[in-house]
Amino acid sequence: MSERPVFRISVSDLADFCCRRGDLNLGLQRSPSAQEGQQGQRTVQKSKTAGYVKEVVVTAEWQQTLFTCLLGGRIDGVLAGDIPLLEEIKTTYCSQQELPDAQRAVHWAQLMLYGALYLQTDPAEQLHLQLCYLKLDDDSVFTFDKLVTADELQDFYQSCRQDYEQWLHWQCEHWQRRDTFLQGLNFPYSEFRQGQRTLSVQAYRDLRDGQRGLYQAATGLGKTLGILFPALKLLAEQRYRQIWYVTAKTSGQRSVLQALDQLDHRNDRPVRVLILSARERVCFCNPGPATICEGQKNFFDKWQSIRNDVQQQSHWNPDQLSALARQHNLCPHQLSLQLVPWADLIIADYNYVFDPAVRLSDYLDQHARHIALLVDEAHNLPDRARDMFSISLEQKALVAAAKTTADRTVKKQLKKVQHYFPAADTPAQAFAEPPADIMPALATLTEHWLEWFARQQWLVFPEQLFETLMTCARFAQRLQRWQPEDRWLCYPDHDTQTLAIFCTDPAPQLDVLTARFHAVLYFSGSLQPLEFFARALSQQPFTQMLELPSPFPHSHLLTLVIPVNTRYDARTRSIPTVADMISAVWQARPGRYLVSFPSYQYLQSVREYLQVQHPHLPLLVQGTSMADTTETFVQHLMETPTLALVIAGGRYAEGLDLPDNLLQGVIVVGTCMPPPSLQRELIQAHFQNAGCDGFDFAFRFPGLNRVIQSAGRVIRRETDRGMLILMDDRFTRQELRQHFPAHWQPQRINRPQDLAAPLLAFWQADL
Ligand code: SF4
Structure with missing residues (x-):
């Protein structure tokens, strides 16, 4: 690298890098939050006598051939004297006996490093080091003390420094090799x-x-x-x-x-x-x-x-x-x-x-x-972000947890939280704010639960119980980060009521x-x-x-629009037309086709009609045993020319990538808009209020994107040729057509009998 990199590291991170040992803690033990830690530290600092200096800054800089390293930190407290006292304050939920040795070793390392840096500006022969723990659940304090000589501190500091310098040196050498290669x-x-x-x-x-x-x-x-x-x-x-x-x-x-x-x-x-x-x-x-x-x-x-x-x-x-x-x-x-x-x-x-x-x-x-x-x-x-920023909690999970948990306090708290769920037959409701007092109820529940969990010393728990605990903890955290775009939902879901924080706009x-x-x-x-x-x-x-735009010739994709009414209340009437059109596509050229439907029920109805009226057509249906996994589905399609009937927006409709021009075409039945739901209505209302077209944001554009995704399966490479059929009268309207990709050049087909001619002409051009 031409410029020497600068690494900045805190004393606590250096201690962790050099001295961390022991088991991996996956965060199941209750540990103080950063906020609790800072608050606890201030509480202890306030209790100190005159002469105690808080937050003493220490720094060091190392210049090496390949890099510069800046080390820094703040000592929580220093009390000057013949033997100066340096204190590091930690917060914990453990008693003195429960505190893991590995954790304490890292805390000592941190304090030793502070000591070495302190002596560089305030020399002394010895230091009194004190690790002070504030136990947050009862505000008790316990300490560990050491007298350490300047030589001991210096040796420790040098050994940590050497370890880290060596590591950084290797890192810089790697970057040099990498950059030479990349240049x-x-x-x-x-x-x-x-x-x-x-x-x-x-x-x-x-x-x-x-x-x-x-x-x-x-x-x-x-x-x-x-x-x-x-x-x-x-x-x-x-x-x-x-x-x-x-x-x-x-x-x-x-x-x-x-x-x-x-x-x-x-x-x-x-x-x-x-x-x-x-x-x-x-x-x-x-x-x-x-x-x-x-x-x-x-x-x-x-x-x-x-x-x-x-x-x-x-x-x-x-x-x-x-x-x-x-x-x-x-x-x-x-x-x-x-x-x-x-x-x-x-x-x-x-x-x-x-x-x-x-x-x-x-x-x-x-x-x-x-x-x-x-x-x-x-x-x-x-959509992924909306899911990540939303969270739900099912009542039945809390009921089951209350039955399984042995601890009385946790049981009581679980029951308290259950009061926030509506009665079983209450329809879905949305609110602009969560109930005022649910936050403390959930916080108390998770606090007690985690504490109880930590006391069980790694006993095996039913998986469901563990999952519910984690969901409650996440729900409580998410509630603390409530956003103006969030809505509070209560809705029945199968056999339970659900509470949810729903993010309308990620x-x-x-x-x-x-x-x-x-x-x-x-x-x-x-x-x-x-x-x-x-x-x-x-x-x-x-x-x-x-x-x-697409780099491939537009003529490689034949796009046909068939104005069928596939809206929910017209679906039954549309079945014969849709099925006959699918059959006509096959007649024009047997091959591998993906046919996407807006719902499984619609798919099944068309399938049944096809099986009766066009029994010769080979069908592969998403969700049946032959097509249960992506691998078996793709393998079957690769091996056998087939009409694959799938659900719009699913992994087959959007993730298929067949090689060697194997896929002859995609037929999209319907506009692929997400079905109406309370959540979609909230998205619509949110964007409408924000000055956008709410319907576009909640329905039309997500649907169009699915259509484009499905269509994208056809032409993947330069040599691919194939057809796209869009079956819905809404595809003839300007509000959708104006957003079609430029390489779609749609032709309108009004009657099933008009379909064969353009298809045959397209395929014959292939010969
Ligand atoms: S069980 Fe969890 S912690 Fe253990 S190896 Fe697997 S992923 Fe890692």
Whole structure:
């Protein structure tokens, strides 16, 4: 790297880096919040006598050949004297006997480091170090004391410093290797695809200048490579330290790895790629939610013993990291989290950045300004974010928990919270605010429950009980972050009543979560209408909005619109027309077709009609045993020409990618609008009040996006040819047509008998 990097580290983080040992605590033990910690600290400081100086700042700076390190912190209290006293104040819910040794060792290390730094400006031969714990549930205080010589402190400081310096040295060496490689990296093809260069240049500018971009880049344009290439080039220019590439689905993650392979065929690039996978996907232990597993036991001892080896590897590969975790019996999920600060490219699901329950908040809040955030498949983010920012609590879960829990106080609190649920037969209701007093009731419940849970010393609990506890805790936290766009819902759901905090508009929270990143690029192959997504994703204007059309010849896609009335009350009448049209498509050319329906019931009705009237047609139906998993569904479709009947918006309608022009076409029945519901009505009302067209935001545009997603299955590559049939009279109206992608050139077909001619002409042109 041409400029010497500067690392800033706090004394507490250095102590943690050098001295953390013991088991992994997955946060089930009750521990004070940051706010409780600060408040407790102030309480103890206030109780001190004259001469006690609070918040004494200590710093140190190390200049090394490859980097500069700035170390800093604040000593909670110093009392001058012949032997100065330095105090570190901690808050806890443990008694003196229960306090884990491993935790206390890190606290001591922190105080020892403070001591060494203090002596650099106020020399003394000895220091009195005091660790003071305030037990929050009864306000009692207990302390541990040590007399330590200046030499002991100096030795300790030097040994920690050496460990960390060595680590940073390796990190800088890695960056040098990486940057040399990236600076010499060329685009892997002799030329860019149509539109790809425009995308790459814009991404380069926005990433370089720390902007927010929104790019609609049609399928086949090579957007992953087009954006990753400039992002990596700028990494080598040190515009930021890390790239986070987040996706809605794992298929999106595979595209990033494929793009990396295209950039470096030998696959030995010195770029550390870290995939953050969900715990359940990588876990090799899985002992149940509330027991300590082998992967957690002595996690930090094991991690310390291997981390230098990991740091010296120039290239990380997800399979190698997983094998390493197995070999050392380390929780693979936590291993990847330990590596986050040191990776170059992090590939992860959206929830690591956006979901309050999963987000790596501490790390991102501190380091986002050094990170370029790339959000792929961004058309999924508004709905995913709405789900992540909403939460619900079922009454029946609380009733079951009250029966299972042995603790009387927890039982009592569970019953109190149940009073907030409406009577069984009450219809759905929405309110602008939550009930005034539910917050303290939920907080008390989770507090008692977590305390009781911690006292059980890792006994195995019924999974359901554990899940309910976690949901209550999250619900209480979410309530504390109530937003003006939130609505309080009570609604019956199957056999229970449900309370929910429903986020009508995720944009304000997305803005807050992305504000600190160096740059943010949202992109997708289907962000139409772009203005809708711009508002659905953010309340701030984007610096750059780019709309890049399909790079393939428009003539490769035949688009036909058939004006059938598929509205709910006309569906029964529409069945023969829809079925006959499907049959006509098959007659024109047997092949592989995806036919999407707005509901399962409608799908079944058309299927039954087809089976009676057109029994020769081969049908594959989503949800039947043959099509139960994506793999079996895709395999069947690959092997056998079939009409695959699927539900709009599902994984088959939006995630299918058949190779070799195998998919002849997509038939979309209906406009794919989400069905009416209380939640959709609230979204509509919210956007209407915000000056937008509420119906567009709640129904029309989400539906259109599903249609575009389904249609996008047809032309994936340059050689693909196929047809798209849109069956609904609303597709003939301007309010939808004006938002169709430019490469759709729809022809209207009024009668079933008129369908064969354009289809035959299109397929004959293929011969
Ligand atoms: S190894 Fe598995 S069970 Fe153990 S902590 Fe990790 S994810 Fe959980």
